[in-house]
Structure formats: structure tokens, C-alpha cells
Amino acid sequence: MRAPDGTPTRSLLLLHGILGSGANLRTIARRFVQARPDWAAVLVDLRRHGASLEASGPDTLAQAAEDVASLARSLEAPARAVLAHSFGGKVALQWLATERAGLEHAFVVDSTPGARVDARGSESTVRVVEMLDALPYPFASREAFVKAVQEQDPRPAIAPWLAMSLRRGDDGFRFGPPIPSIRALLASYFASDLWGVVEAPPEGTSLHFVIGERSGVLDEADRARLDALASRQPGRVTVDRLPTDHWVHAEDPEGLVRVMLARMG
Numbered sequence: 163m164r165a166p167d168g169t170p171t172r173s174l175l176l177l178h179g180i181l182g183s184g185a186n187l188r189t190i191a192r193r194f195v196q197a198r199p200d201w202a203a204v205l206v207d208l209r210r211h212g213a214s215l216e217a218s219g220p221d222t223l224a225q226a227a228e229d230v231a232s233l234a235r236s237l238e239a240p241a242r243a244v245l246a247h248s249f250g251g252k253v254a255l256q257w258l259a260t261e262r263a264g265l266e267h268a269f270v271v272d273s274t275p276g277a278r279v280d281a282r283g284s285e286s287t288v289r290v291v292e293m294l295d296a297l298p299y300p301f302a303s304r305e306a307f308v309k310a311v312q313e314q315d316p317r318p319a320i321a322p323w324l325a326m327s328l329r330r331g332d333d334g335f336r337f338g339p340p341i342p343s344i345r346a347l348l349a350s351y352f353a354s355d356l357w358g359v360v361e362a363p364p365e366g367t368s369l370h371f372v373i374g375e376r377s378g379v380l381d382e383a384d385r386a387r388l389d390a391l392a393s394r395q396p397g398r399v400t401v402d403r404l405p406t407d408h409w410v411h412a413e414d415p416e417g418l419v420r421v422m423l424a425r426m427g
Contacts, residue, residue, distance in 0.1 A: 168199030172242040177250030183212035221346035227256035262364040300334030374406040
């Protein structure tokens with residue numbers, strides 16, 4: 163994505179959370195390139211999501227990061243920044259830990275760098291995966307899928323969001339991302355500890371953490387640790403809080419873009 167009259171010389175990659183797709187971050191991408199027409203925005207579908215359902219290789223955080231690195235290497239306008247939400251945030255940190263060069267800015271949006279083998283802070287995501295696995299596929303229509311999800315999870319935004327990932331086959335509609343792969347990706351996400359790259363970011367890269375104040379993904383210990391790092395490494399590690407729950411990009415897109423533009427200078 164680029165501004166109508168833009169001539170981008172560098173790219174921002176946008177990485178979504180588990181069960182989502184690059185389209186979830188379209189509003190952020192559009193507002194960003196309007197403000198910075200010298201940038202292109204690349205909406206990435208992570209492995210087993212969106213247009214990347216058939217991605218080869220193991221379903222691990224490391225492989226997801228390598229997928230992103232491979233895409234970045236192919237871009238005409240080189241990748242110089244990444245904005246990544248939740249699961250995507252940890253993919254971005256893994257990418258930084260592996261590549262350690264090239265990015266000027268990495269925005270990690272409501273994602274914990276640490277291991278959480280008990281899935282603490284992400285219990286609702288685990289419940290959604292269990293619910294998706296138990297649904298009676300196939301469905302005759304999108305509406306039938308939405309109704310079935312709403313009977314299990316009455317939160318108004320969940321069913322329409324999940325319906326964005328439906329795929330139509332000869333026998334009806336099924337959820338696109340394969341649940342065994344989603345489980346494997348989540349297990350890798352929960353098992354991975356990437357505080358090391360946060361404590362020692364690659365030379366030339368600034369790490370920007372954006373936290374939803376009402377979200378439970380980062381606990382008090384995580385937040386205190388990030389604040390301490392930001393105090394010790396001003397400019398290289400920053401922390402911003404927005405008055406949202408976990409879905410920062412959907413709940414406060416203006417605030418998120420404002421943080422991005424301010425931190426990028």
C-alpha cells in the first residue's frame with residue numbers, strides 16, 4: 163500500500179495476531195502512508211493465515227520470522243520498520259533476534275517478550291481456538307457460522323472478525339487457518355523467551371512497545387521491566403500506553419498512528 167501520490171523509498175511491514183490476517187491492520191497502514199508518503203506499507207499474512215495457508219516448513223515462531231525475513235529481502239523498497247500486534251509482535255522480536263540488522267523501528271503492540279507456558283494473559287485466545295475446533299463444519303453460509311460462534315462467544319466483534327477467515331469449498335464454509343497449525347504456532351509463541359533482544363536491541367534499531375492499559379497480556383512485572391529498560395536505554399527502548407484493551411489497533415487507531423509518527427520523528 164502506498165499514498166496516491168507517494169514515491170516510497172522504504173517499507174513498513176505490518177504483522178497481525180493469531181487467527182487474524184494482514185487486512186486487520188489496513189486502517190493503520192492507510193493512515194500511516196497518508197502521513198508518510200515516502201513509505202510503503204506491506205500487510206503481511208503470517209503462515210497459516212490469510213493468503214499464506216499453504217506455507218511450507220514447521221509451524222514455529224522461528225519459521226514465521228524467517229517467512230517475514232524472506233519477504234522483507236524481496237521488497238523493492240527495503241524494509242526499515244515493522245509494526246506487529248500480539249503473536250505478530252513476538253514474530254517481529256524473533257526476526258530481530260535472528261537478523262539483527264536493517265530495521266530502524268520495531269513497534270511491538272500489546273505482546274509480551276517472555277515465555278508463558280501457562281498461556282497466562284491469553285486465556286481468551288486459547289478458548290477461541292478450542293471453540294473453533296469444536297464447531298460443526300461445514301456451514302451452509304457465513305451467517306450460519308457467525309450465529310454458531312455467537313452462541314459460544316457473545317462478544318459482538320469476535321464472530322464477524324473470525325468470519326473474515328472463512329473459506330468456501332464444495333461442501334460449504336470452513337475456517338481457513340488449520341487448527342493444528344494454530345495450536346503449534348501458539349505453543350511456540352508461549353514457549354519463546356525473547357527478553358534478550360529487548361535488553362540488547364540490534365545496533366541502529368529502536369524498539370517501541372505500545373501497551374493497551376486495560377489488557378492483561380503484559381502483567382505488572384512485564385510492564386515494570388519494560389519501563390526500567392526504557393529508562394536505561396532512552397530512545398532505543400520506548401514504552402507508550404493507550405487507553406484500550408488488547409485490540410489496540412482497532413480500539414484507538416488514531417492513537418496508535420500518533421505514537422508511530424512521534425517515535426519515528
